[in-house]
Amino acid sequence: MLLHGILLCRRRTNRPGLDIELLRSFSTIAQRGSFAAVAREEGVDPSSVSRRIGALEAEVGVRLFDRTTRRLNLTEAGRLYLERVRTALDALDEAADAARDAISDPSGLLRVTTSVAFGERWLMPRITSFREAHPRVEIGMRLTDAVVDIAAEGIDVALRLGREVEGAFVAARLFDVRYRAVASPGYLDRAGRPDRPADLARHDGILFALPRFGSAWRFRGGPEGPVEEVRPRPALAISNALAIRRAALDGLGVALLADWTIRSDLASGDLVDLFPALEGSATDFDAAAWVVYQSRSYVPARLRAFVDHLRAHR
Numbered sequence: 001m002l003l004h005g006i007l008l009c010r011r012r013t014n015r016p017g018l019d020i021e022l023l024r025s026f027s028t029i030a031q032r033g034s035f036a037a038v039a040r041e042e043g044v045d046p047s048s049v050s051r052r053i054g055a056l057e058a059e060v061g062v063r064l065f066d067r068t069t070r071r072l073n074l075t076e077a078g079r080l081y082l083e084r085v086r087t088a089l090d091a092l093d094e095a096a097d098a099a100r101d102a103i104s105d106p107s108g109l110l111r112v113t114t115s116v117a118f119g120e121r122w123l124m125p126r127i128t129s130f131r132e133a134h135p136r137v138e139i140g141m142r143l144t145d146a147v148v149d150i151a152a153e154g155i156d157v158a159l160r161l162g163r164e165v166e167g168a169f170v171a172a173r174l175f176d177v178r179y180r181a182v183a184s185p186g187y188l189d190r191a192g193r194p195d196r197p198a199d200l201a202r203h204d205g206i207l208f209a210l211p212r213f214g215s216a217w218r219f220r221g222g223p224e225g226p227v228e229e230v231r232p233r234p235a236l237a238i239s240n241a242l243a244i245r246r247a248a249l250d251g252l253g254v255a256l257l258a259d260w261t262i263r264s265d266l267a268s269g270d271l272v273d274l275f276p277a278l279e280g281s282a283t284d285f286d287a288a289a290w291v292v293y294q295s296r297s298y299v300p301a302r303l304r305a306f307v308d309h310l311r312a313h314r
Helices: 002-007 009-013 020-032 036-042 046-060 078-101 116-133 185-191 197-202 241-249 258-268 301-311
Strands: 110-113 137-141 157-162 167-174 177-184 204-208 219-220 229-230 232-239 256-258 277-281 288-294
Touching: 002 167, 020 036, 020 046, 020 078, 036 046, 046 277, 046 288, 078 301, 110 116, 110 301, 116 241, 116 258, 116 301, 157 301, 177 185, 177 258, 177 277, 197 219, 197 229, 204 241, 219 301, 232 241, 241 256, 241 258, 256 258, 288 301
Parallel strands: 110 137, 110 157, 204 232, 204 256
Antiparallel strands: 157 288, 167 288, 177 256, 219 229, 219 277
């Protein structure tokens, strides 16, 4: 009934139903909060975007946006309309997905998000193999270290790292994440190899410059083992795991990095695992990598295939 009502709202004026793309534009503009931002994304003049909304408001018969401030704000009527429009658009997309899946291999656009480092070091090789297996699926990947609201941003699937996933999502655990204290052979030749975590207090540390990471590193021999805490001598603080890895490879000190970041470096000998029997942490132990998507009545074949592929190649 909801979808039917939205699509037939022009019949009161004896004209054809609303253009679905106009409804999509409304949803996008509401999300971005700016005509200019949407115009830049589409490569059109802001006035043309504004005219679309004016036409939609004329059809609906109410003002959808408050234009008195620099940022567009939805009116109360606009918020109610947006909620129902998004529900209707989701229903249309699910219907199209179901129809395509019934007659063909997985196809269509799959929107993916994850952190910059995880995207480059772990996800990209699996994107390559997934595309080889499913060439009809187009991947739109957004790499950001911010936590993306996948529902509001129109993202199909997210890859996240942490102890747990918050929110009403479907979350599948891909693998456990272990942190390793590593250094280059060149650095160890100059500074000596530490025998135990306490020795790191006399070594240069390459630290994460992010609020959730402290300056103390913790180590344990297993889930039930005692925890030893140590503070390396600060030499460099960086807010990106890839840059920390680069600094460690260049011999600037000892780094504490997730195993997925440095697996190939350990195998090649470019980095050395200082305490193979211990796991480390600068935040919490028991972290994991998760694949996360919205709970939907119909999961498109491309999303099912993508999740299955990641679980098979973890």
